[in-house]
Amino acid sequence: MSLIVLEGLDGSGKGTQAQLLYEALSARYGRVRKITFPDYGSPSSALVKMYLNGDFGKNPEEVNAYAASAFYAVDRYASFQIDWKADYEGGVPILADRYTTSNMIYQLGKLPRTEWENYLSWAQDFEYDKLGLPRPDLVLFLDMPVEVSQALLLGRYHGDEEKKDIHESDLAFLRDCAQTARFAAQRLHWHVIPCSENGVPLEREKIHQSVLSELEELL
Numbered sequence: 001m002s003l004i005v006l007e008g009l010d011g012s013g014k015g016t017q018a019q020l021l022y023e024a025l026s027a028r029y030g031r032v033r034k035i036t037f038p039d040y041g042s043p044s045s046a047l048v049k050m051y052l053n054g055d056f057g058k059n060p061e062e063v064n065a066y067a068a069s070a071f072y073a074v075d076r077y078a079s080f081q082i083d084w085k086a087d088y089e090g091g092v093p094i095l096a097d098r099y100t101t102s103n104m105i106y107q108l109g110k111l112p113r114t115e116w117e118n119y120l121s122w123a124q125d126f127e128y129d130k131l132g133l134p135r136p137d138l139v140l141f142l143d144m145p146v147e148v149s150q151a152l153l154l155g156r157y158h159g160d161e162e163k164k165d166i167h168e169s170d171l172a173f174l175r176d177c178a179q180t181a182r183f184a185a186q187r188l189h190w191h192v193i194p195c196s197e198n199g200v201p202l203e204r205e206k207i208h209q210s211v212l213s214e215l216e217e218l219l
C-alpha cells in the first residue's frame with residue numbers, strides 16, 4: 001500500500017507535476033488513483049470554499065488556524081470514506097495532489113513560531129490518529145520561491161487579481177508559508193525538490209526527473 005503526496009505553494013507547478021507523475025506511475029503499475037485536495041467537486045468542501053472565498057474573513061489570519069484545518073480535514077475524511085479507502089486498502093497506489101501536509105504549511109503559517117511544534121503534533125494526531133486518515137509513505141515538496149510562483153499565478157489568471165482566493169492574493173501570508181513549509185519539511189522528513197535556479201523556473205521535464213529519482217527509493 002502506498003500513498004505518495006505532492007506538495008507545493010500556490011503556483012509551484014504542482015498540478016502539472018502531479019499529472020506527469022500520475023502518467024509515469026500508471027505506465028509502471030497499471031492502476032493508480034490520483035486524488036486532489038481540496039475536493040472541490042464534493043459537497044464536503046463547502047466550508048473550505050466559504051473560507052477561501054473570504055466568507056469568514058478576507059485575510060487568512062482572521063480565521064483560526066485550527067478551525068480552518070478542521071474544514072480541510074473533514075473534506076479529506078469524506079473523500080477517504082466515500083472515494084478511495086477501498087482502493088487504498090486494496091493496494092492500489094494513491095497519488096495525492098495536496099493532503100494533510102497542506103495544513104502543515106498554510107495553517108501553520110498563521111501561528112507564532114512558539115506554537116509550530118505543538119501544531120504539527122496536533123495536526124498529525126487529529127487527522128491520522130483520530131480521523132483515521134492514512135499517513136503518507138512519501139511527501140515530495142516542490143520548492144518554488146514565492147516570487148517565481150507569483151509570476152506563474154499571474155499567467156494562470158491572466159492578470160485578473162479578483163480570481164485569486166484569500167491565500168493566493170496575500171503575498172505576505174504566502175511568504176510566511178514558504179518558511180513554515182521549510183520547517184515542516186525538515187521536521188517531517190519531506191523530500192524537497194528544487195524547482196528554480198537564479199529566480200527562473202526549471203523546465204517541467206527536469207523537475208519531473210527529480211521527482212522520479214526521489215521516488216526510486218520507495219518503488
Ligand SMILES: Cc1cn([C@H]2C[C@H](O)[C@@H](COP(=O)(O)O)O2)c(=O)[nH]c1=O
Nearest residue numbers: 010037038072098099102103106107167
Ligand atoms: C488541501 C489543503 C489546502 N490548503 C490551502 C492551499 C491553497 O492555498 C488553498 C486551495 O488549494 P488549491 O490552490 O490547491 O486549490 O487551500 C490548506 O490550507 N489546507 C489543506 O489541507
